[in-house]
Amino acid sequence: MSQSVAVKRSSKPPSPWKPARPNKKLSNSNAVLSLNGKWGYLFTAPFFVMFLIFGLAPILYSVYIAFFNWDALGTQEFIGMANFQELVADGRFWNALVNTIDIWLLSTIPMLIMSIGLAAVLHNPFLRGSTFWRTILLVPNITSVLAIAIVFGQLFGRDFGMINIIIGSLGFEHIDFVQGTTSSHVAIASMIVWRWTGYNALIFLAAMLAIPNELYESAQLDGANKWKQFIYVTLPSLKNTITFVLIVGTIGGLQVFAEPLILGGSYNGGDSGQFSTLTLFLFEQAFVAYKWGYAAAIGIMITFIVAIVSIINFFITKRLAGDKK
Amino acid sequence: MTVLTNPNKRPKWQKMSIWGYIALIITTLLSIFPFYWMFIVASNGTDEISKIPPTLLPGPRFFTVVNNVYEALPQFNQALINTVYVGTTVAVAQVFFSAIAGFAFAKLNFRGQKFMVLFVILTMMLPSQLGIIPLFMLMGWAGLIDSLGALIIPALVTAFGVFWMRQVIDAQVPNELLESASIDGAGVFRAYWSIVLPIIAQSSFVLGLFSFLASWNDFLWPLLVLNTPENFTAQVAVNQLKSSYAIDYALNMGGAFLSTVPLLILFVFVGRRLVRGVMDGAVKG
Numbered sequence: 150m151s152q153s154v155a156v157k158r159s160s161k162p163p164s165p166w167k168p169a170r171p172n173k174k175l176s177n178s179n180a181v182l183s184l185n186g187k188w189g190y191l192f193t194a195p196f197f198v199m200f201l202i203f204g205l206a207p208i209l210y211s212v213y214i215a216f217f218n219w220d221a222l223g224t225q226e227f228i229g230m231a232n233f234q235e236l237v238a239d240g241r242f243w244n245a246l247v248n249t250i251d252i253w254l255l256s257t258i259p260m261l262i263m264s265i266g267l268a269a270v271l272h273n274p275f276l277r278g279s280t281f282w283r284t285i286l287l288v289p290n291i292t293s294v295l296a297i298a299i300v301f302g303q304l305f306g307r308d309f310g311m312i313n314i315i316i317g318s319l320g321f322e323h324i325d326f327v328q329g330t331t332s333s334h335v336a337i338a339s340m341i342v343w344r345w346t347g348y349n350a351l352i353f354l355a356a357m358l359a360i361p362n363e364l365y366e367s368a369q370l371d372g373a374n375k376w377k378q379f380i381y382v383t384l385p386s387l388k389n390t391i392t393f394v395l396i397v398g399t400i401g402g403l404q405v406f407a408e409p410l411i412l413g414g415s416y417n418g419g420d421s422g423q424f425s426t427l428t429l430f431l432f433e434q435a436f437v438a439y440k441w442g443y444a445a446a447i448g449i450m451i452t453f454i455v456a457i458v459s460i461i462n463f464f465i466t467k468r469l470a471g472d473k474k
Numbered sequence: 475m476t477v478l479t480n481p482n483k484r485p486k487w488q489k490m491s492i493w494g495y496i497a498l499i500i501t502t503l504l505s506i507f508p509f510y511w512m513f514i515v516a517s518n519g520t521d522e523i524s525k526i527p528p529t530l531l532p533g534p535r536f537f538t539v540v541n542n543v544y545e546a547l548p549q550f551n552q553a554l555i556n557t558v559y560v561g562t563t564v565a566v567a568q569v570f571f572s573a574i575a576g577f578a579f580a581k582l583n584f585r586g587q588k589f590m591v592l593f594v595i596l597t598m599m600l601p602s603q604l605g606i607i608p609l610f611m612l613m614g615w616a617g618l619i620d621s622l623g624a625l626i627i628p629a630l631v632t633a634f635g636v637f638w639m640r641q642v643i644d645a646q647v648p649n650e651l652l653e654s655a656s657i658d659g660a661g662v663f664r665a666y667w668s669i670v671l672p673i674i675a676q677s678s679f680v681l682g683l684f685s686f687l688a689s690w691n692d693f694l695w696p697l698l699v700l701n702t703p704e705n706f707t708a709q710v711a712v713n714q715l716k717s718s719y720a721i722d723y724a725l726n727m728g729g730a731f732l733s734t735v736p737l738l739i740l741f742v743f744v745g746r747r748l749v750r751g752v753m754d755g756a757v758k759g
Binding site: 190276280291400404436451 | 581727
């Protein structure tokens with residue numbers, strides 16, 4: 150039953166937040182009317198109260214102090230848009246923005262391709278030991294960024310890092326990954342790819358398993374080989390999932406800070422800021438320079454950038470997936 | 475034509491190729507290697523791995539390095555205990571608050587509900603770092619700086635948890651069961667306690683695990699609010715091992731290994747459930 154409904158569902162406008170259960174919009178049309186709905190306020194109250202205090206209020210207050218010259222010592226002077234004007238003219242901000250986007254692209258594209266590929270392998274019904282492979286895929290995701298950044302920092306080391314030893318044994322010069330701009334971005338992106346490829350492969354696998362078998366059967370009858378089935382059946386069916394993974398990846402990717410923070414050992418993002426990111430720049434201003442108003446302004450800019458990139462992502466994936474049909 | 479005569483028999487090219495297994499084996503090796511490498515470095519010492527080619531086998535110095543970790547930071551065990559305490563508290567609270575709110579959003583009919591759900595979804599998209607400075611000020615006013623309360627209290631509820639439980643309850647709890655219970659005279663509390671809770675127990679456990687892992691691995695916020703070693707979490711403790719003048723890789727990796735082993739042991743027992751949780755929560759279609 151769920152499969153037939155799933156087909157109908159895909160004809161509706163796609164939404165990345167579509168609930169797992171079909172025919173359910175953001176409404177209470179599915180509510181149990183014989184239960185007294187008034188209790189809903191009590192049941193949701195603890196969440197809303199705590200979320201307002203510890204989630205929303207700090208964010209709103211952060212918007213407020215962005216218009217102040219506000220530091221940890223007690224200076225509180227209203228300066229209007231001056232923080233934003235300073236930010237737009239600040240070379241460090243643009244440097245961090247370029248680095249963040251570069252790291253995001255270097256991590257997102259390989260991760261997306263590899264995770265869809267792995268999901269396709271796991272989707273094969275003839276695979277043996279599928280539970281084992283699926284479980285292995287999640288192992289990188291459970292450990293801390295700190296522990297992994299320590300390991301990767303050593304592996305990417307200039308003199309005795311495993312990667313440079315391999316590069317050296319192939320006859321090339323050792324690369325100083327941390328000092329270079331692109332090379333440090335590659336090192337950071339590789340940590341992100343390592344951590345998230347398996348997780349996203351499971352997401353894509355779940356989406357592939359939800360594709361009705363009839364679609365493959367009829368493609369088979371039309372003489373489509375495995376590759377053509379993947380291009381014309383699997384990929385178009387994944388468009389909402391791809392959008393979802395991209396949006397979640399964008400929100401996380403544009404806020405990347407832990408990997409560069411640990412790789413460089415400071416909030417600077419490298420000696421010349423070569424791997425400083427937007428969020429790292431925010432923390433540097435907030436907790437090293439103690440310019441809280443300025444840091445809050447950076448936070449607001451990050452939010453705008455995340456929102457804009459998410460919207461662009463949404464439309465691009467919709468367009469790309471639509472064309473394939 | 476063979477397909478037409480026997481639709482159940484798949485053509486040869488649909489069977490699993492050797493390349494699929496090779497890809498999976500490479501993925502497995504790459505996934506495991508960093509953990510293995512942590513142990514190799516920690517058991518050999520920095521000098522042993524600082525040569526070409528480096529050793530790839532475990533060395534004899536593991537307990538020396540562990541000793542060094544405890545010498546550098548005698549509170550390391552306390553840090554592990556703190557981390558378990560914070561993680562467990564946060565996990566239990568998040569599951570409880572998310573489940574009752576998710577139940578209300580999925581199954582109860584009340585005015586403003588549609589707007590509230592939209593609000594929950596929108597707030598999930600806000601960068602979490604946006605409010606960190608006011609939250610830090612708030613913790614200062616509340617006198618929670620340098621206490622585990624600063625880690626627990628802001629983490630008691632998450633929009634993600636509520637959204638997730640709403641999805642789970644919507645998908646797993648049939649309306650008919652709740653309707654027949656209410657016809658039998660059960661109120662909202664009874665219906666929740668005796669029907670919803672048993673059904674969502676598995677999914678609640680998975681949400682709790684994810685909350686626990688997120689809390690365990692949280693790094694920057696504990697670093698900002700904790701000062702005294704007695705209050706450190708495992709991540710802050712490991713970070714403390716990084717001295718500024720020279721990087722002692724064996725010491726660092728020893729700490730990282732000690733802070734990761736509990737998670738790996740936990741994963742052996744709950745890994746399959748986590749996999750199912752990730753896949754159940756995926757956006758399909």
